[in-house]
Amino acid sequence: MADGMGKPLDTLAVQLLQRGCRVEVYGGTLTVSLGVRGERVIACDGVRFRWGGERGHVVGLVGAESAAADRAVLVLRQTRRWS
Structure with a gap:
């Protein structure tokens, strides 16, 4: 899964x-x-950010990085709380 130039x-x-x-x-x-x-690892296909790779759950969309970051932090906090 490549994200082109890496910018997203x-x-x-x-x-x-x-x-x-x-x-x-x-x-x-x-x-x-x-x-x-x-x-956790986040990958990008140029359209979506996904946990782990191309089959992972969608974290958010390219162009909406702020919302994707909010969701990622929420998941990380939940993971930390339950581990």
Whole structure:
């Protein structure tokens, strides 16, 4: 799953950093966490951000990175709470 030039993942990474997440963009994926537990991978196909890869649940749409970041943080908080 390639995201073309990588820009959507970079934009999402900035949004997640502003929300206190740890992020790392590597190739066509973004690794995000709120701490030691609950690290997740987000991929982008140029249209949608998805957890893990092309078959993962949709996190949000390219162009709506702020909403995707809000959803990602919500999921990470729930994961951290239940782990």
